[in-house]
């Protein structure tokens with residue numbers, strides 16, 4: 032099997048991670064293999080398999096590798112150390128309690144990707160946990176991240192799901208599984224906090240330099256890549272902030288609620304990570320929360336940008352020792368960047384929402400028109416996805432049906448007047464920005480239930496095929512477009528264990 036691993040994170044030294052092998056499982060069985068992702072990553076088996084290898088043998092070998100039972104050549108697994116603010120409370124000692132980073136690989140364009148097993152056994156960071164993952168949450172991560180990728184949301188992805196043949200106990204026994212996650216890195220805000228909490232400035236410098244090289248190489252010249260200066264630290268912070276804006280904007284565009292935006296679940300690369308308690312919004316309400324542990328609505332749909340700014344402020348704090356001047360001067364260098372973040376986000380939000388109603392370059396008056404629409408969505412409890420799909424279709428003659436047409440009857444003429452001169456272009460823009468299908472909670476949950484009861488994955492593949500083309504109406508799309516009759520009242524998500 033040809034995967035050309037580096038172990039660059041492990042090479043940072045023992046302060047950063049624990050060297051530890053995945054814990055072998057009883058009976059690994061490949062459930063899902065993401066062929067298109069494998070291709071994109073340049074992962075191929077041509078050296079391993081020959082004309083006489085059959086599909087079953089191939090899958091068996093993949094199951095061995097992606098359960099951690101066999102180690103891929105060149106991989107030196109580690110569990111990464113990190114801390115994190117969880118619902119506002121700082122926990123200095125988190126880290127990969129059930130994950131193993133196998134190493135990083137380069138794709139054909141030279142982009143590096145981490146390959147990580149999740150659910151692969153305990154580590155130094157496991158605390159009370161068993162190091163394992165149940166099948167439901169593993170499949171959920173695969174489905175949601177594939178859907179998000181196709182929706183155009185920056186995200187970590189899944190390469191494989193392997194059943195372990197072992198039960199995991201979560202109040203009752205469930206089938207266990209291991210998911211292979213791919214990310215441009217697994218460096219979290221909490222990774223920086225880990226070293227800041229220990230006053231380990233040398234490691235903070237090393238981590239910042241590594242992060243710059245990995246994610247923002249333009250900030251550093253090849254000749255002086257051994258140390259960083261305060262200007263580079265500020266440029267790094269700006270670059271991290273800039274990554275979070277398209278991330279949160281795309282969540283808001285498609286109605287995604289992350290559910291657990293703790294600093295340990297916020298990557299510096301701006302990729303969605305940790306699909307534990309996430310959910311999709313149905314009818315529009317900025318206060319929407321589904322996570323059972325988010326009792327105060329800290330991570331509600333409409334609060335996500337504020338929470339991201341809060342997380343970025345925690346990142347800023349960790350960078351203070353790397354700046355110059357006294358304490359006040361250091362804060363004064365970071366503060367304007369956080370203010371700028373909010374302004375850039377607000378501007379980006381207007382552009383994003385305007386695109387959803389077909390306007391490429393918003394002008395004065397568009398913000399108030401959008402606010403009015405959002406107020407109507409909320410007042411009449413209109414489904415977010417369906418509303419924009421109907422508005423898009425209406426531009427080529429589809430009638431907007433009741434009750435939507437009644438709810439929007441005063442708003443529609445205002446919108447038509449604005450886009451009348453460029454209806455065709457408006458509709459094209461809307462088609463790109465408004466999915467016709469999203470991974471609705473009730474469909475995801477129903478499928479997870481069925482997959483746990485039966486080995487037949489036909490429906491799962493059908494659902495995935497639809498989710499992989501969320502801007503196109505396929506024959507099967509209509510099966511998954513419906514909003515739940517009760518608006519998901521009483522639906523609760525749980526932190527994915």
Ligand SMILES: Nc1ncnc2c1ncn2[C@@H]1O[C@H](COP(=O)(O)OP(=O)(O)OP(=O)(O)O)[C@@H](O)[C@H]1O
Pocket residue numbers: 125126127128129130156157158159160161162163164295296304305306307526527528
């Ligand atoms: N079953 C488990 N065994 C050991 N540690 C666990 C388990 N479940 C969660 N943890 C640890 O608890 C912390 C918080 O968990 P959280 O649910 O945010 O992350 P996760 O889903 O395990 O991983 P990730 O953020 O990488 O997707 C992490 O340190 C995680 O490793």
Ligand SMILES: [Mg+2]
Pocket residue numbers: 295296305
């Ligand atoms: Mg997590």
